Amino acid sequence: MLVKEVIEIIEKLAPPAYAEDFDNTGLLVGDKNAQVKAALITLDTLESVVDEAIEKNCNLIISFHPIIFSGLKKLTGNDYVEQTVIKAIKNDIAIYAIHTALDNQFKGVNDMICEMVGLKKRQILIPRKDSIRKLTTFVPHRQAAAVRKALFDAGGGSIGNYDHCSFNLQGEGSFKPNEHAKPVIGERGEVHLEKETQIGLIYPEHIEKSLLKALFSTHPYEEVAYEISVLENENQHLGMGMIGELETPEEPISFLKRIKKIFHCGCIRHSELNKNTIKRVAVLGGSGSFAINQAKAAGADIYLTADLKYHDFYKADHNFILADIGHYESEQYTKDLLHSYLTKKISNFALILGETNTNPIKYI
Structure with a gap:
């Protein structure tokens, strides 16, 4: 697998859209198109963790905390952050951080x-708050079931333990195609009345792109009429x-x-x-x-x-x-959570649970 393919699997568990604004998640170091030999899963990425990755022939580190939190203006090895990043780059090791994207997940x-x-x-x-959105669209009666199914398949209409949730109204739409239009229904220059279904469903904000892609690919009209609204409802999940x-x-x-x-x-x-x-x-x-x-x-x-x-x-x-x-x-058991999730999803390379203790605090 490529690094970017592993990232796609990670981000299904913890979409980056739900990371806090102050955070720095995602691919921090490395080439997203590199082939993954093995991945080391850790809580923190330190120079000692990079050493462990080298020893275990891992060229991807999946870390909970980001080693780069604020902007780097130089890479001279003056502190532990720069030393870690330099060693990772020298050894072609990619670093991905998940942090608050996973903090915010129900199963996180x-x-x-x-x-x-x-x-x-x-x-x-x-x-x-502000993570639930509503899509409303208008579809000819005979195509409504197909459009609704495509939206459900894309992840729309899920509420807690329920899916395939929508509200549908029957009505009549009107439109007049101009001389440049290529109408599927109706004639240019003539007002057309069409029996339509208004479909309304909610969705989490991170799937909006794929949801709209599903809408546009299945809706029969040349111009798709739709509305998106941000709901004030709190997301209980x-x-x-x-x-x-x-x-x-x-x-x-x-x-x-x-x-x-x-x-x-x-x-x-x-x-x-x-x-x-x-x-x-x-x-x-x-x-x-x-x-x-x-x-x-x-x-x-x-x-x-x-x-x-x-x-x-x-x-x-x-x-x-x-x-x-x-x-x-x-947070120490977070790496166990990540290891358990990824081993169920990936079987074509090694996923290694990091053994380096990265706790900077010691007790007498």
């Missing part, structure tokens, strides 16, 4: 944390963080000890243990201080995240528990 980073903790009834903590419930409530101390063991935490920094039991748990892998209020509002007994500052812990405000389990620790 936070779902993996929920799985490890054992949470049921999972929901997105901060549903994404896309967004940051998750919240779920334990099957059996646990005491705070025993719960935190279990979390420490599961995630191999050097320590867990937490606020006052002001709950008798833990039942409802919010999670957000990596830096999650921005979601404290949302976790509290969602009725969480405890919020598991990372990179909390001193004053963040005051925001618990005696209402729930804040627990900083570590950035690396909270």
Whole structure:
């Protein structure tokens, strides 16, 4: 397979359209047309990870975090970012980063944390806005079924656990082709009335290009009439963080000890243990201080995240528990998620789970 073909498979799991604006996802280093010999899957891309890729004959690194986050103005090897990129280029190793595109997926980073903790009834903590769109088009009655099927096949009309969802109205359309038109129905210079079906369906924004391609390729008219609108509805299957419930409530101390063991935490920094039991748990892998209020509002007994500052812990405000389990620790199983997904999709080259520990934080 070519690098670009592997990328297509990755982006079906985590479309880049859903990465945060501040992020730098996608192919960061390398030739998208290069043939893949083997791929190394890792949480971070450091020079030591590139060394592991060289040792294991991998010419593609699939990384959760991007090694290039802000713009590079020079490549002189003055810091760890430049050193890593130079070594990758010298050894013809491509680097792809997925980061917040996967953070925002329902079956992504936070779902993996929920799985490890054992949470049921999972929901997105901060549903994404402005990611659902609606397509409305007008089709002659006899072609409506074919156009509708093409739109469904392209991914339109899916709502949660339901697909093939649309709303259809019967009506009459009018048009008059001018002298330059090549009408499929009607005559030039004459007003034509046609029995039509108005088809309306919703779709996620990242499939818009393929959806419109399906519409134009199956619609019989020379000029296709359609409307696109952005809905204000929150996307309950896309967004940051998750919240779920334990099957059996646990005491705070025993719960935190279990979390420490599961995630191999050097320590867990937490606020006052002001709950008798833990039942409802919010999670957000990596830096999650921005979601404290949302976790509290969602009725969480405890919020598991990372990179909390001193004053963040005051925001618990005696209402729930804040627990900083570590950035690396909270996201470490992401590479297992990627490895599991890709091994089901790709069988014609090796997918190797990286063994390099890239956690920069050590504990005494």
